[in-house]
Amino acid sequence: MNAIIKQPSATLVPFKARLDAITDPARKAALGALHRSGLPDRRVEAWKYTSLRFLNETPLVAPSEEFDAAQARAELDRLGLTAGEGADLPRLVFVNGRYAPDLSVPPQNVGLSFFGKTEAFGTLSSPDRDALTALNAALATDGAEITVAAGVDAGRVLLVSLGLADEPVSFHPRHSVTVEEGARLSLICVQGGQGRYLHNPVMELSVAANATLNHVTVQTESDDAACLATLYAQIEERGSYDSFVLGLGAALSRHEVHARLNAPHAEVHVNGAQRLLGRQVGDVTSVITHAAPDCRSRQTVRNVLDGQSRGVFQGKVLVERIAQKTDGYQMNQALLLSEQAEIDAKPELEIYADDVKCSHGATVGALDDEQMFYLRSRGVPEAEARQILIHAFLAEALALIPDAMAQTLAAHIMEIRFPVTGEE
Amino acid sequence: MPAVTETREAVEKLGQSSYKWGFETDIDMDLAPKGLNEDTIRLISARKEEPEWLLEWRLAAFSAWQQMEEPKWAKVAYPPIDYQDAHYYAAPRKKPGPKSLEEVDPELLRTYEKLGIPLHEQALLAGVELPEGETARPPVAVDAVFDSVSVVTTFRKTLEEAGVIFCPISEAVKEHPDLVRKYLGTVVPAGDNFYAALNSAVFTDGSFVYVPKGVRCPMELSTYFRINARNTGQFERTLIVVEDGASVSYLEGCTAPMRDENQLHAAVVELVAMEDASIKYSTVQNWYPGDENGRGGIYNFVTKRGACRGARSKISWTQVETGSAITWKYPSCILQGEGSVGEFYSVAVTNNHQQADTGTKMIHIGRNTRSTIIAKTISAGQSDSTYRGLVRVLPKAYGARNFTQCDSLLIGDRCGAHTVPYIENRNMGARIEHEATTSKISEDQLFYCRQRGLSEEDAVGLIVNGFCRDVLKELPMEFAVEAQKLLQISLEGSVG
Incomplete structure (x- = not known):
């Protein structure tokens, strides 16, 4: 690897024309930090194992609002979403980061609006700290805003993202999900696509007291795409957020979850699995913050790596001083199927409270003889x-x-x- | 919890007094002027009567250092260090290179006597008083380093007869230049990192050990480091080379006076193990940790690395880290030889305002290499303690095996304990297992001990010693006794 150190601005070249065109003051503010830091390189500790060189300097333009409906339907077929069990679920389909009403069947029992109309940036994300979130804030065009009212069991909602790129594009959807007190939702996100693109979604998830949010993400993006997702979840008293990511597609993917247990007896699960081959790089990163006593966090991530693929796991559990009686557990396992596959793991405990029970484990090996x-x-x-x-x-x-x-x-x-x- | 309150009260009473090695020796010193530049390095080199190649090497390291930035990734915080505000050479004024104890300043001898370090060859125990009625244990050869120079090395005759070279590195440069030149900087290159580069530029003394083919070193070797002078840094350099089929066990101890200002200690230790060789390196690090308000103490920025060059060679690091205001230290093994073995056993105790970021690196290069990491971290008071470790398996290391266990114990609710392991595996035939836990002392265990009549402090002491047992049992006997006592003292008040 050569040691040429890029200027921060050089990392933003693929987006330059679009960033320069921004006039909205709120978005400009998000840009300030981004211009100072640029996109992270591997000298940044949180990006030690995942390089964004994939983006290189090819301009990633804004996708046009038009798309080929037949191609989109074919992609939904390919993902198995038009037949079988999933076929009848209410669904919100986004193509190239924009809501596609013709392909969607909106759910009836949730409050629904779109970022494209409200332009409401949530409060859970941290664009100052996370460069990709700042990039999203600068370039976001649309996204689903789902609210489940107090006490309502909203059943399942399917949120589909398709990337259909004829030329290299990038799209930056901004979704938010609010599950009010005692409410329930099962959110199933499926991501697929064709061609070369960057999918850079930010999702803010707010789980109120006694509420439950089950969230599954199945990432099977185009083999020529990058998917860099950042999720911010906040869980209140006795609330529960259960997150699972299944990483299958994309040349470069990163699924980064920031979960904050904000009140006593809240619970979070940040699980996942990856199955990679070829030259894929898949990164599962999480930061679980115990900010209140008596909370519980669980994490199990499994990797199966074939070909020359590389799996990355970074899991940090931060226990703040106030978070006594924390119960945290974290497990990362990897199965290497080929001589060229690689796993890099960094499970991390940062603990400031003394009456806690925290452990993590990691194992790496081949198939058991x-x-x-x-x-x-x-x-x-x-x-x-x-x-x-x-x-x-x-x-x-x-x-x-x-x-x-x-x-x-x-x-x-x-x-x-x-x-x-x-x-x- | 009453135990904690009780112990806290006890700690407040104890204050600084628990660091019994904190006295200062009043001795006539030869000091280099403050500051760090090429002239300082030339002066050190001249005082040491070094050959030209070593001066060149130092200057190259210095120019590399000037280009480098102080590493910031460790979880330690301290005010910026002014590298120009220290003496880089401090030596007790004396005739150069005393050959016998009679020539050593009696003030120095008294210092080591007070520290319990046997410089008279008849005093056979390192660090521990001989209990009455007990017969002497095997002798330990000691190299005593006082600030920048080695003042005396014992048992040299006996070792020479066995073919083992054990002398200050400054002397080895003169008497065994080929050996030093062949191995110096081959494990930790001069420009390896900020502190290693600094050390390479200004190192003053340290120990050199060479064990020839097939020789089992007849006794334990030990170096005792003492910082005494004000406003100095200590930069010692240790090089241990063990040839085919040979073995050595080496102990390292260190203390410093209690002072309000911080002092820098940046050492480099290089180990080389050839085919079937084995090196056991044990450290009891007891630099002055600062007072209960976090004033003073040693900044301990150390690079320790061993290379298992030959097949079936073995390097084992054991460390008990109780001292220093800040510890930045990662004794590592480069496992090149087929079937070579690396081990790291560590107990790190922090109390009051101490900060420790310590761990290891195991780099598996050769086939069937194995490594074991057992790290025990205990945090008390307002201290922060981090285990940071890397296990890297390269593509050719078929059959590599690693097991890592990190356990942290928190005592009190104002301290922090952190675990940051890095696992990088590029070989499908490797097996890596890692586990880590963080907890406090279990109420059940405490209750069990209390019920049997132990005081709270004794109970906590017992439990902590049990927690560290896996590591303490790896220490040579003499050190194990000292280490257990040290654990008690370090945690005094905060636990037991």
């Missing part, structure tokens, strides 16, 4: 035995998804990408 032998000795061919073990390894992670239907949907999309019976 004994398990392989067990299957082979029972007449299972090698390729199939491998598939069974890989499937079992990931199935244990998927089993953490509390919503059974979301679990089935995620497993189904994984099977579309990695057919179980196919050749290895």
Whole structure:
């Protein structure tokens, strides 16, 4: 790697024309910090293992508002969202970061508006600290704003993002979800696409007292795309946020969750699984902040890495001084299937309260020889035995998804990408 | 919790007095003028009567250092250090290189006597008084470094007979220049990092050990570092080379007077283990940690690294870190030789306002290399303690194996304990396991001990010692005793 140090402004070259055209004062403010820092390089500790060189200096233009509806429908078919169990779910479909009403079936029992109309930046994100969030704030055009009123069980909502790029584009949707006191929502996000693009969503999730938000993200973006998602969640007293990401697609992906347990007895799960091949880079990063006593956090992330792919896991659990009786657990496991695959893991505990129970674990290894032998000795061919073990390894992670239907949907999309019976 | 209140009261009573090594020796010193520039380096080199190549090496390191920035990634905070406001050379005034104890300043001898360091060869125990009625244990050879120079090295005759070289590095430069030149800077290059570069430019003394092929060093070797002079930094450099099939166990101890200002200690330790060689390096780090308000104390910025060059070689680091205001230290192993083994056992205790960021790096290069990391962190008072460790497996390290366990214990609600492991694996045939826990002393254990009549302090002491047992048992006997006492003293008041 050569040691040429880029000027902060050089990292913004792909977006330069669009950033220069911004006049809105609120967005300009977000830009100030971004211009000073630029996009992070690997000298920034939080980006130690993931390089944004993928973006290089090719201009990423704003996508046009028009898109090919047939292509969009084909993509929905490919994702398995038009047949089977998921077909009847209320859905909000975004194409290239813009709401596509013709493809959508809005949910009935939630409050719904769009960032494109309200331009309401939430309060949970931190554009000053996170450069990609600042970039989003500067360039965001649309996004779903979902509110579940107090006491309402809103069932399931499907939020689909499609990237359909004829030329290199970038889109920066800004979603927000508010689940009011005692309410419930199961949010299923599915991301897919074709062509070369950057998908840079920011999502703010607010879970009120006694509310429950189950959230599954299935990322199966174009193999030529980058998906850099940043989520900010805040959970109030006895609220529960259960997050799961399944990373399958994109050349470069990062799923970054900032979860803040804001009041006693709040609970958060930040789970995930990745299955990568080729030269994919998949990064699962999280910062879980215990800002109140008696809260609980759980995290299990599993990686299956083939080809020359690289998996990154960074998980920080921060326990503030006030957060006594914290119960935190974090586990990261990786299975390397090829000699060129790589895993970089950094599970981190930062603890300032003394009466806590926090632990983390990490394991890395190849497929277990004994398990392989067990299957082979029972007449299972090698390729199939491998598939069974890989499937079992990931199935244990998927089993953490509390919503059974979301679990089935995620497993189904994984099977579309990695057919179980196919050749290895 | 009553135990905590009780211990806190006790700590307040104790205050500074618990650091019993904090006295100052009044001795006539030869000081270099304050400041750091090429002239300082030339002066050090001249005082040490060094050959030209070493001066060149120092100057190259200095120019590299000038280009470098102080590392900021560690979880420690301190006011900016003025590198020009210190003496880089301080030596007790004496005839150069005393050959026998008779020539050493009696004031110095009294200092070491007070510290419990045996410089007379008949005094056989390092650091511990011989209990009555007990027979002497195997002897320990000691190299005593006082500020910038080594004042005496014991048992040199016995070691020479076995073929082992154990002498101050300044002397080794003169008497074994080829060996020093061959290995110096090969494990920690002069420009490795900010503090290593600084050390390479201005290092003054330290120990040199060479164990030839097939020799098992007949006794434990030990270096005792003492900072005494005001406004000085100590920059010692240790180089240990162990040839094929040879082995050595090396102990390192250190103390400093209690002062209100901070003093800098930036050491470099390089270990080289050839085929089937083994090096055991144990440290009890007890620099002055500052007072209960965080005033004074040593800044301990140390680079320690060992290279397992030969097949089946082994390097084992054991450290008990109780002192220093700030500790920045990552004893590491580069596992090159096939089947080589790296170990890191650490207990880090911080109290009052101490900050420690310590851990290790295990770089697996060769096939079937193995490493074990056991790190125990105890934070009390308003201190912050971080374990930071890297396990890196490179593509050719088939069959590499690592096991890491980090446990943190928090005592009191104003301290912090952090764990930052980095795991980088590029080989599918490697197995890495990491686990970490953070907790406080369990009420059950405390209750169990109290119920059997132990005082709260004794109970906490017992539990802490049990918590650290996996590491303490790795220490050579003499050090283990000292380390246990140190743990008690370091946590005195805050626990037991």
